Amino acid sequence: MRPDARLFRLLLRLYPAHFRDEYGAEMTEFFLHRLDRARARRARPALAVAHLWARTVVDVVRTAAAEHGSALRQDRPTTEDTPMSSFLQDLRYAARRLELPFAFVSRGYFEAMGIDRLAGRTFEAYDRPDSPPVIVVNETAARMFFGGDALGGRIRSQGAEGAWREVVGVVSDVTVNGLQEAPTPMIYYSAEQAGIGTFTLVARTAGDPATILGALRSAFREVRPSLPVTRLLTLDAHLGQSLAGLRAAVAFMGAFSLLALMLASLGVYAVVSFTVGRRTQELGIRVALGAPRARIVGMIVGESLIVVVLGFAVGFGLSVLATRGLAAMLFGVGALDEVTFAGAAALLLLAAGTAAFLPARRAAGANPVEVLRSQ
Amino acid sequence: MPQPSLTPAAFHILLALGDRDLHGLGIADRVEETTRGAVDLGPGTLYRSLKEMVQRGLIRETQPPEPDADPRRRYYAITPLGRRSVAAEAARLERLVQVARERKLLPERA
Numbered sequence: 001m002r003p004d005a006r007l008f009r010l011l012l013r014l015y016p017a018h019f020r021d022e023y024g025a026e027m028t029e030f031f032l033h034r035l036d037r038a039r040a041r042r043a044r045p046a047l048a049v050a051h052l053w054a055r056t057v058v059d060v061v062r063t064a065a066a067e068h069g070s071a072l073r074q075d076r077p078t079t080e081d082t083p084m085s086s087f088l089q090d091l092r093y094a095a096r097r098l099e100l101p102f103a104f105v106s107r108g109y110f111e112a113m114g115i116d117r118l119a120g121r122t123f124e125a126y127d128r129p130d131s132p133p134v135i136v137v138n139e140t141a142a143r144m145f146f147g148g149d150a151l152g153g154r155i156r157s158q159g160a161e162g163a164w165r166e167v168v169g170v171v172s173d174v175t176v177n178g179l180q181e182a183p184t185p186m187i188y189y190s191a192e193q194a195g196i197g198t199f200t201l202v203a204r205t206a207g208d209p210a211t212i213l214g215a216l217r218s219a220f221r222e223v224r225p226s227l228p229v230t231r232l233l234t235l236d237a238h239l240g241q242s243l244a245g246l247r248a249a250v251a252f253m254g255a256f257s258l259l260a261l262m263l264a265s266l267g268v269y270a271v272v273s274f275t276v277g278r279r280t281q282e283l284g285i286r287v288a289l290g291a292p293r294a295r296i297v298g299m300i301v302g303e304s305l306i307v308v309v310l311g312f313a314v315g316f317g318l319s320v321l322a323t324r325g326l327a328a329m330l331f332g333v334g335a336l337d338e339v340t341f342a343g344a345a346a347l348l349l350l351a352a353g354t355a356a357f358l359p360a361r362r363a364a365g366a367n368p369v370e371v372l373r374s375q
Numbered sequence: 376m377p378q379p380s381l382t383p384a385a386f387h388i389l390l391a392l393g394d395r396d397l398h399g400l401g402i403a404d405r406v407e408e409t410t411r412g413a414v415d416l417g418p419g420t421l422y423r424s425l426k427e428m429v430q431r432g433l434i435r436e437t438q439p440p441e442p443d444a445d446p447r448r449r450y451y452a453i454t455p456l457g458r459r460s461v462a463a464e465a466a467r468l469e470r471l472v473q474v475a476r477e478r479k480l481l482p483e484r485a
Contacts, residue, residue: 019423023422023426025447026398026399026400026448027399027418027419027422029400029447029448030403055415059420060417060418062420063419
């Protein structure tokens with residue numbers, strides 16, 4: 001490969017993988033063509049080449065940033081991956097056209113993937129190519145197209161003049177193209193009934209799945225040595241691939257948030273202990289007048305905590321607003337996660353409490369005469 | 376139906392595809408030619424615009440005009456929506472040119 005091409009390929013790494021895969025080759029060809037043209041200039045070709053590189057770097061950096069931004073915004077980043085097809089729904093007197101993603105799955109697929117059966121049945125051994133054609137739909141499809149009661153509903157593929165297929169079961173929704181997507185309607189065909197030749201095998205294991213992979217591979221080889229097994233990996237690894245980019249970004253955000261929380265705690269500590277420290281003289285007078293020490297410490301800590309609690313209430317309101325934008329990127333944790341919020345609040349309260357308690361105890365415990373003299 | 380707004384790059388790409396189907400490099404060459412070098416689309420801007428314009432239905436991928444074309448190159452054609460959009464944008468620019476003439480900012484010309 002030409003060194004220019006290699007350098008340009010390096011630059012292309014700035015784009016999200018799906019964009020690079022789709023347009024990388026054409027963009028490289030485009031750039032090399034422009035480069036050749038700049039070199040062929042009669043007047044100062046070196047300057048033209050440098051100029052082209054500079055413009056291209058700016059162009060790539062700018063558009064790569066924009067492309068990353070739009071990938072994060074889209075609900076479904078890799079829609080292209082799931083096949084969509086047109087179906088007709090039997091409405092007894094008419095037919096309605098639907099655009100739906102679909103998948104061929106075998107018996108036991110839903111059980112292995114932990115997808116719950118909500119109504120009817122899933123595929124069985126008696127779903128053969130010569131038995132009545134059946135399909136399973138997910139919850140969202142049942143709700144969107146059958147008013148919730150999908151069993152007995154009929155659908156057929158629009159293109160081929162196939163037979164009507166009856167809905168025999170409803171299963172729970174799953175995200176297909178990455179965890180960020182909203183639930184989409186989905187149709188499942190029986191792979192056995194349709195006679196599909198190439199497929200992904202999903203296996204549920206009792207122990208650590210990684211240790212089973214080798215055994216699975218040799219089992220395949222034993223059954224039929226010529227059977228090609230192209231990719232063998234755990235579901236965690238598979239999910240990790242779709243999440244790697246996001247995970248890195250979130251790890252960064254998490255690190256900065258922790259830092260921010262630590263700074264906030266230090267700040268609260270400093271402010272509270274400074275405020276209490278300034279009241280040392282007042283505390284000395286109270287002690288001299290006979291106030292019990294425990295009550296003084298309690299009063300100071302209580303007063304400081306009221307301020308911190310007020311601050312937390314304001315901060316909570318603001319974070320509710322701020323986390324709205326975050327909700328799209330969270331799975332398994334709501335944007336308003338109780339543990340997270342309570343943890344942050346507890347840490348700040350602890351910082352404020354300690355900050356109030358230590359100087360208050362020192363002031364209350366000191367000899368009032370010395371305290372008053374020192375001021 | 377409201378016309379979607381066009382970026383300058385999208386407008387030039389639609390102009391280039393007005394009367395023929397072209398691939399990415401062909402589009403950039405034609406834009407450069409019609410604007411006498413004033414608009415030089417970089418590779419990122421060009422292919423990102425093409426991707427978005429396909430998604431918005433302004434252009435679509437099409438068969439190469441000659442069968443022996445390089446198979447790696449994707450050709451694009453303007454869609455009816457793309458035609459309406461570029462026409463609306465051109466009409467808007469024409470009105471602005473008209474205003475410039477009326478206010479003696481441009482020499483009168485037929």
